[in-house]
Amino acid sequence: MSLKPKVSDRDHIQGNSSADLTIVEYGDYQCPHCGAAHPILKEMMAELGDQIRFVFRNFPLSEMHEYARPAALAAEAAALQGKFWEMHDAIYDNQQNLSTRFYMDLAEQLNLDVDQFKSDMQKESLEEKVEGDFESGMMSGVNGTPTFFVNGQKFDGGAEDLVQMLHEN
């Protein structure tokens, strides 16, 4: 199964944006498996970040995880102030504390303009971005979270398998 649509500048990208190796994660901020994968991916990027273009796309399982979609919107709202990855990390680092109020605290801690952040979270365009990510995951064969794609092909395994694969190559 292959990734649709391809990575573009509407995606959140970290690492080396011109690297030959692209890894896309479809994740849910409340999913414990994604939470467990997060430090492994952080370590992977610390070690190999200059060789990887890493992309995160939202795949909130909203019926299962009540805070997943608000968390995705919070990260997208932070992105409008240039702090997507900071919010992304902060949410995963504090996954056990997720609540509606909590995003405001994180926004303050990240020195965001909190009023702006609050109003941005209500924006329809952010809702559409999150929905668009979800839809792309659905079309690409995402069957749970996290799901990884390596250079556009679905990777059969979790974060640890991914790191192992990178080390073997």
Next chain:
Amino acid sequence: MLQKNDVAPDFTLYATPDQKIKLSEFKGHNVILAFYPADWSPVCSDQMALYNEMLKYFKKYDAEIMGISVDSKWCHMAFAQSRKLHFPLLADFEAKGEVAKKYGVYDDDEGECKRALFVIDKEGVIQWSYLSPTAVNPGADGIIEALENLK
């Protein structure tokens, strides 16, 4: 396993402890049948929970999704409540696996349904079917593509 252009065998199965669903009552709508081995597989990779997030996309194609396993109606009820599922789970319970056998997707060794998908058109004809390895959640991309091809 039944294939494209086979007529979907009709059936009547419990969807809740006091309500049955008859497939032929859905003529005029597209239907997705998702046979799966058992309720209560691990949450984040659960196929039914995944489809539960996609109902509005299925609706766009005028498609109703139904899960089918050999679990009882009471087990289905507890599972559906636990996962907040908003679509029917049908109990292929008595005679056990009878419907799965008609569709050619019964696993005799395990006594469970195989993991199989069927997309049935508005006339009740199978337009797409897919057998997944039992351990692999097949996701929804195949379903969506099949529904897209019905248009």
